[in-house]
Amino acid sequence: MQAYDESRRHFLRLAGGAVVGFMIVQVTGCESNSVEPLTTGADVPFLTPNSSFYYKNGAEGSIARWTMPVIDSGTWRLAIDGLVQTPLSVSYQDIIDEESRSGIKLLKTMRCVIDSNEVQGLIGTAVWTGVPLRTFLDRAGIQTAQAKRLRFYGADTFGNNIQIGRIYGAPVPDLVEPLLVTHMNGSPLPAQHGFPVRLILHEGYGYKNVKWLTRVEVTANDLPFGTYQDEGFVDDGVMRVNSRMTNPLTNAQVAAGTIKCVGFAVSGASGIGTVEISVDGGPFAPVVIRSQDTVMATDAQLASTVQALNPTQFPYPFRAVWAQWEFSTSLTAGPHTISIRATDQAGNVQPESDDDISDGINAIPTVHITAV
Amino acid sequence: MPMFVSRGAGQALLVITTLIASAVHATMHAQSWPQESGRAYIKLSYGSSTASQQYTFDGREKDYADNVSGNSFFDRSIYAYGELGLTNNVTLLAGLPYKRVIVRDAAYRYQTYAFGSAQVGARVGLKPLLGLDEAPLDALAANVMLTIPTGYTRNYLPSAGAGQVDGEMYLSYGRSFYPIDAYAQAGIGYRYRSTIYTFSHAVPCQDGVSKDCFADTQPEYGDEFTFGLDGGYTFKKIVFASLMLRGDWALKAPTVGFSVANPIPTRQRFIKAGGSIAVFPFDGISVNAQLLFTPYGLNTVKSVDLFLGIDYRPKFF
Incomplete structure (x- = not known):
């Protein structure tokens, strides 16, 4: 029994020392970190093909139970309501018809606001085909004396806004007014890019370009509004240099x-x-x-x-x-x-x-x- | 072997602790049965966790990294783990991983090698303390564990760990079905996630510019409930198989996601389910494999985890 106790004491001294040492000696010097480029860094094409165009559904990180809307263009409607004389329900065909008359092909780089030198790849450039939102706002008849902002809602409940002056203010020569877009690089919008219709705000980060657009509300509320604004991103959403x-x-x-x-x-x-x-x-x-x-x-x-x-x-x-x-x-x-x-x-x-x-x-x- | 334990019961105890030890997860996992006095359990394993998907903060599945459809999270680590019965009622526990963690995004592959967080603790059999029948066919133990960073860089992209100290208390009840070589056990615990960052360090980092790190925000990680359920059976005393379920459950549900650029969620919930198989080619040694899936999660990696290990059960005193 005595030999057993001594053996145990001896072992416990060793083990105890090892444990204490283990706790107080920080294991350093065995650490390394590397960042390795996965691509050759080949030249980036000026136009980004739809198949490789990034998609970042911001609502995924902020809207509970978010799912990507799957919309039938035949039943899709865009509601234009709020401070308007005649609320409208615009069909996909209405927009396609209007495109044949006043369609615009806008060249625009889409950049996610979190794209950076650290998190790369959330940027691309496409030709966006659509019609000026103003065409339909004019038909609805904006109550311009009271209206301050337009609020946009996607089918996924993602929201954003612009000030009414962006459309009805003094025009800026090199700035195209907001578009209701149906095509991307000549093809109908892919589902992940907002089929059937998304908003395109020429100067804006991705979050200003609401996908799966279903409603435009004209409001007298002049406060910032939007899913990303709720998370602290700037309201204007203009892409910084x-x-x-x-x-x-x-x-x-x-x-x-x-x-x-x-x-x-x-x-x-x-x-x-x-x-x-x-x-x-x-x-x-x-x-x-x-x-x-x-x-x-x-x-x-x-x-x-x-x-x-x-x-x-x-x-x-x-x-x-x-x-x-x-x-x-x-x-x-x-x-x-x-x-x-x-x-x-x-x-x-x-x-x-x-x-x-x-x-x-x-x-x-x-x-x-x-x-x- | 204590005098009060009959020969049959003692054999059952040895069988049970051997079986359970073979089912021990590569990282420390609470159990119901302390080791007998002087008995050690030493395990060395290789773990491979891989994921192409993550569970979002509200439980949806999405690509782990934006615009990357294939696997983009890889944890290839080596784990050393040991137990030592100080007495028949108190077992020391210790574990140390050497982590190799890789994440990738659309353009880069980020890799870190480092010792991760060490774990130290003790398992205390509660039945003697509570004056309950000490027959080893069932067992109740409190497992107290500390997770302590080993000085790694907590804001490397990716990091080898969260960088702060965790403390966990876990109660586990187990039942042997001796003379059938089988057992089952269940447990529940509470993990306190401190804001003690003393045992890790950070490198200067500028968001959006530095590519090898992320800003050192030292977040407050959410405390978690932990739970587990497992059972196993030995075939002809040579091959052991077990099934297991275990999980972490943040007290407060996560409300924000995580990203490749900062891949450690501050709050998460997950359940892992799987099984293990062990072969005992020699007395006291087993070779084992464990496979776990992640069928449910909030704000966590949807990984498939494979561990290959070898363990040894010497008697020191």
Whole structure:
């Protein structure tokens, strides 16, 4: 019995010491973290095919029991009500008929407000075909003396708004008025992009472009309204100036020597003015933005967009459409950093840092690459 | 073996603790039977959790990462786990994972290697304390456990753990069906999720710019109920099979989701169900496999978890 007790005491001393040591000695030095690009960083096409166009259903994260609406265009109706003289119930065919008379093809980059250099891929550019919402608002007869805002509701209960002045205020030459859109890159809207009809707000982040639209309410309430606004995102939803390098991607390895870098910049406030690059912390120097001719040659349907048809009204680079840039530099073997800074024609410049996601993350991105 | 335990009952105890130990999840899992004095249980296992889907905060299924239709969450970790019977009534518990966690989005693959949170605790048999019949055919135990970060970087993308200390009390009742080599047990616990972040650290990180990390917000993780139910049977004392159900249930339902960029939910609920099989090729050693599915969840990864392990049951004193 005594031998048993001593054996146990001895063991317990060892075990106890091990446990205490285990608790107080932090296990460090065995940690590593890596971020590896999955794609080659090949050039991003100017028009994003529908099949690879991102979809981010913001309501998924904020509306309980959210499901993607599956809507029959034959029975779908858009209600226009509130402060109107004649409430309307608009059919899909009504919009298609109107498109044949006053349809507009708008070239627009759709960017999710959480798209960033950190969370990439939530951005793409398409040709959106639709008719001005105003066409139907005029038919309903807006009570303009009282009306302050239009509230939009999707079939998934996602909501948003615009101020009435966005349609009935002073026109802005390079800004297309809000559209009721039925087609994307020449095809009917895919289900995940809002079939049969979504709103397109030319300058807006994704959340301003309500999908599966079912109701437009004209209201005297002048307060911000919307699903994302409830989560703290800015009410205006104008895409802040932003840029990205798409090739090479962060942590890519490239051959030492001359490398070509490509990327894009976009702003909802105006067209892009300049894009500048800083290599290894050096001074920023402007890079070449691809010409309108180069861009327009990439896809035949671009020639029929409102921007291409009205070059005086829509100077290039276009507002709310990504401007693709390219730049070549010579790199010696070793690690390098490349920073990109965009400035739009309204004078908005990407900040050095940005911790406020409420209007999107748009700090100057820095790409880390290694030349070998 | 204590004097009050008959030979048959003692054999039952050994069988039961062996069976249950073989069903122990790779991470620490509360049980009903303490180890006998001097008996240890040591397990080394490899865990592979994979997911292409997540459960949203309200229970819907969606892609784990936006615009990625394939698998985008991978946890490939090695777990060391041990138990030691200090007395017939008190068992020390300890576990340590070496984590390799990978998440991906549409453009990048993010990977972290690190020791995860260590677990230490004790299992105390309650029947003697409560003056109940001490026959080992049934058992009631309190399991007290601490989860302590081992100094990893809590805001790496992805991180090896939540970065804070958890404490858990778990009551478990088990029943042996001796002389049939089978058992069943059930338990319920409460996990207090503290805001003690002392044992992990953070790197400077700017949202939207830094790609290897996320902002160190040190959130208040929601306390959870935990529960489990499992039962097993040994075929000819060589092959053991068990079925199990276990879950975590945040007291307050989650109201916001999580993302690839910050993949640790502050509140979650889930149920995992599955089974394990173990083979005893030598006395005191088993080789085992465990497969778990996630049939229900709120704000959690819908993963399939496979663990392959080998365990050993030495007697130290």
